[in-house]
Amino acid sequence: MSENEPIKLKLQGTPREIGLQHGRALREQIHSQISIYDFMFQNTSKLAWKDVREVATEFQPALQNLTPHLFTEMEGIAEGAGLDVLDIIALNCRSEIALGRFSDGCTTLSWKKSETSRVLS
Secondary structure, eight states: OOTTSOOOOOOOSSHHHHHHHHHHHTHHHHHHHHHHHHHHHHHHTOOOHHHHHHHHTTTHHHHHHHOHHHHHHHHHHHHHHTOOHHHHHHHHTHHHHHHHSOOSOOOOOOOOOOTTOOOOO
16 A cells, blocks of 8 residues: 555444444544644634533534434544544534634625615615
């Protein structure tokens, strides 16, 4: 396998077993992703990873209720990688967390076309 070729895993079993296999096989990569996203969150949202995990708790009930098999798989990934399930939830919800907490402000653009222009509500 070349350096640029994606890792391919064949996982089977229950959602928990699949998660454990996933977490064990990709432990190093999962930890690396947490480091990358920790840096990103600190620079874009002013959130440390512990704070990102706290925000991830907001997503946990929906995952448990709407997709319990995926939540069970996430628990297995966390255990296999030696992490807490909130780390895996945070990785999976990273866009929702980052975009919901982005701290660089808001940009508005406006222009006046003529003296008789008016704003419509």
